[in-house]
Amino acid sequence: MRPSCPISVCVFCLLCSAVCSAQKAVSPAECTGPLIQNVVDCAGPHGCKGQIVYDTGGEGDYITTTVTTRSCCGQLFSSLVPTGDCDSDGLLKDQATKDEVGRAAKESAVLVADCRGHYVPYDVVSAPRSLATPPSKTLERR
Amino acid sequence: MTRVLAALAASLAFACMVAASSAQQTGEPRLEGPNTAIPVYQITFKEREPVKGVGAAPAFRLPFHCSSDGTVFITTIQPVLDGAQAKDARTPGQPLLVSVSPSGEAHSFPLNRIGNLFDVHQIGETESDSRVAFLVSAAPEEGSVNGHDHDPSASAQGAAKDRSERHDYLVTFDREGNHQKTTELRSAFRITDISAFSSGSFLAYGYDVVDHSPKLAMLKDDGSFLKPLEIPKGEAPESVLGTKDASGKGPSAYLTPIQLTPQGQYIYFLQADSDYPVLRVSVGGAIDAIKPKLPVGATIAMLIPSDENLYAIIHTANAPGKPPGGAVLELSAQEGLALRELRLGNDESAYGLACVHDKKFLLFHHGDGRLVPLVGTADPRE
Numbered sequence: 001m002r003p004s005c006p007i008s009v010c011v012f013c014l015l016c017s018a019v020c021s022a023q024k025a026v027s028p029a030e031c032t033g034p035l036i037q038n039v040v041d042c043a044g045p046h047g048c049k050g051q052i053v054y055d056t057g058g059e060g061d062y063i064t065t066t067v068t069t070r071s072c073c074g075q076l077f078s079s080l081v082p083t084g085d086c087d088s089d090g091l092l093k094d095q096a097t098k099d100e101v102g103r104a105a106k107e108s109a110v111l112v113a114d115c116r117g118h119y120v121p122y123d124v125v126s127a128p129r130s131l132a133t134p135p136s137k138t139l140e141r142r
Numbered sequence: 143m144t145r146v147l148a149a150l151a152a153s154l155a156f157a158c159m160v161a162a163s164s165a166q167q168t169g170e171p172r173l174e175g176p177n178t179a180i181p182v183y184q185i186t187f188k189e190r191e192p193v194k195g196v197g198a199a200p201a202f203r204l205p206f207h208c209s210s211d212g213t214v215f216i217t218t219i220q221p222v223l224d225g226a227q228a229k230d231a232r233t234p235g236q237p238l239l240v241s242v243s244p245s246g247e248a249h250s251f252p253l254n255r256i257g258n259l260f261d262v263h264q265i266g267e268t269e270s271d272s273r274v275a276f277l278v279s280a281a282p283e284e285g286s287v288n289g290h291d292h293d294p295s296a297s298a299q300g301a302a303k304d305r306s307e308r309h310d311y312l313v314t315f316d317r318e319g320n321h322q323k324t325t326e327l328r329s330a331f332r333i334t335d336i337s338a339f340s341s342g343s344f345l346a347y348g349y350d351v352v353d354h355s356p357k358l359a360m361l362k363d364d365g366s367f368l369k370p371l372e373i374p375k376g377e378a379p380e381s382v383l384g385t386k387d388a389s390g391k392g393p394s395a396y397l398t399p400i401q402l403t404p405q406g407q408y409i410y411f412l413q414a415d416s417d418y419p420v421l422r423v424s425v426g427g428a429i430d431a432i433k434p435k436l437p438v439g440a441t442i443a444m445l446i447p448s449d450e451n452l453y454a455i456i457h458t459a460n461a462p463g464k465p466p467g468g469a470v471l472e473l474s475a476q477e478g479l480a481l482r483e484l485r486l487g488n489d490e491s492a493y494g495l496a497c498v499h500d501k502k503f504l505l506f507h508h509g510d511g512r513l514v515p516l517v518g519t520a521d522p523r524e
Contacts, residue, residue, distance in 0.1 A: 091200040091508065096222035101201045104219050104237065109204040109444070111494060117507045117514075119202060121493050 146190040180437075180483045185503050187518035188488070196240050196248040198508035203237055205401055208447035208497035209269050210340070210458040212244040213317075214504060216496065229374045232439070239267055239274065241317070242515065244499070249319040253278065256321050265310070268404070270338040273322065279337045282407055312336075312344075312365035325365040338403035338407045338424065339425045345409045347400060350468065352380040352482060358411070360427050377419055377431050403445045403473070415457055420478065433476035436471070448498035451475050453484070457491045470495065484520055 043049050091113045092098055101122065104110050111119040163286045199218035217237045217370040239251040251274050253262050259280035270389040310327040316436040327333060333348040342363035349356055356378045359369040370506040382398050399414040410432075411421040419431040420442070432452075434442065439458055446453040484503075486492060494505045503518040 002259065039269060072376060091511075094222060097200050097219075100222055101219055104201065104203050106205075108491065110206060110219070111202040111491070113198065113200055113508050116489075117509045118490065119494050119508070120491050122201065 182478045182483045182485060182523040183520040184523045185484055185486050185518040185520045187486075187488070187505065187516040188517045189507070190517055191246060192512035192514045193242050193246055194511070196250070196513050197243070197511050198513045199238075199240075204236070204493060205403075205444060206447060206496040207267070208267050208449075208499060208504075209477050210271055210406075210449060212449070212497065212499035212504075213241050214239050214271075214496045215239060215267070215269050215274070216506070217264075226298065236262065237264055238274075241269075241274070242513070243320075247513070249317065251276075251315045251319050253313065256324060258282075258324055259311060259313075260309075265333075266335045268336050268338040268344070268402070269317075270340060270342060271317075272342075273317060273338075273339060274315045275336065275344070276315075277327070277333060278311050278313055279308055280311055281308050290433075297338075312361075320466075323364075327361075327365050329359065329367060330370075331359070334397065335400060335402055336361070337404050339404065339409060340407060341425050343425070345371075345402060345411075345423055347402060347411070349382040349397075354383050356382050358423070358429075371427050371429060373421070373424065374429060374431060377390075377421065378413060379418070380414075401445055403447055405448065405450070410445060410475075412442060412445050415443055417441065420445075420452070422475075432476070432478045434471075434473050435480050444493065446470070446492075446495045446498055449500070451480070451481065453495070453498050455495075482520070484524065 013055070036092040038138060041051050092101070101112055105122050110122045114120045199216075200220040200221055203217040203219060209215070215295040217239050220238050236254060241249045241251070253264060253276060256262070259278070259282065262278050263352060264276055264278055268275050268277075268414070310329070312323075312325045312327055312335060314322045314324075316322055329341065329346065329348070331348045333346045335347045337345045339345065344361040344365070346358070346359045346361050348419075356373060358373055360368040360371060361501070362368045379398060383429050398416070401408045401412040401414060403412065407425050409423045411423060413420075419433045422430045422432055424430075434454065436454075436456060437458065440456045442454040443457040444455045446455065452475050454471050454473055456469050456471050459470070470486070471480050472482040473480055486495070490505060495503055496506060497504045501519070505516050505518070507514040507516060
């Protein structure tokens, strides 16, 4: 790989973060992908404003995020981006269907319908499969 | 003479500056192979008519499969229905394989209609020009276990109780979705994936249940054992179990991911995100190791099914300036030389590429509850 200028990398990350931040207000699903950080701007009562920066702990498409919930101006934000929640077709509206997608994601990589008509990698799934599953469960057949 | 050489050197220096400036003006990182820059191509997609008879699915399970005629096979995760709707629907949690031909003709292959097995768990699937085959784990027909009735919950309980009596089966369908045959697989090792050769025989991958070493074997077209294949020494890990902390230490936590991708007379065996070579297995069982010439720090995450060359989604976790959405490299099938880097516009994910057939790229969108195919062509990026 050609070595990249650190400054340009920082600018790129900042731009990505800014874009993600701007998109997140409209559509959390649009913030999945290769970003290494998710930035959430939040506002609360009495003029409270704040920002949460989630380090996804990985780079590229292989985000190895752990789910955490943090408070910002009284609002709770999770680092788990609920991909596909806003799809206009209602394909993922049902919790049971989401659970099925999550279960399939433990066995193999999964593409999930997003709100823009695309199929995108399900972010949590991008970690090595069955990462959180004990070996006995992983190797056991249903 | 000295003046001529000086003028030549100045010209060369100027040319290098122009070239460097030109490369920088693109504003995007370009991948480089070990010795040379890789030409970049942009894929432009056009929407086709929505697939008739198949609705959009909430999710797909990867990888896609693609037969030699360009038919794409998609393992869909279907919406979970409730109440009366669910009674006549597929078993919740069961993925549904769907095929879409280049002409838009669709078929489905429901495993809940094969009749003689219950609590079926789909482990793998493969396709040839004439049939579709599933590797499943299931409990035998009721009565042969403990006489469970047809109530799904009772079946599930019974199956759990009699887990030790579960078996692996090869379930075949014709390409129109009609169930043909179910055969119990008997193997000396635990099979975790299969792939069909064009001849009809199968390549089976799995691991030894005692020492967890990886295993390859050829199966006849009826699923019976044909012969073991020797994985060349040093070209696969000693154990298929990965560790949770990725350092090689710590408790084993997951099976190392592999992918079997058929093409012509061969099946390509990818050990994903590793430094191990791609193994090309011939229909006769010969194994050749292909060592792809990838950019420094890159590994192959997945192969996109194709009818020629290899299309690899590469993972460059340790390299700065990685193109967004996953980079796709076209590699020569013989030597693994990087021929082109392919980029997708409109925020498409490389993982969404289902098939490369006749130099055209296929992916799917959804809209109005329908599955919409898009066909793309690659042109040099300016």
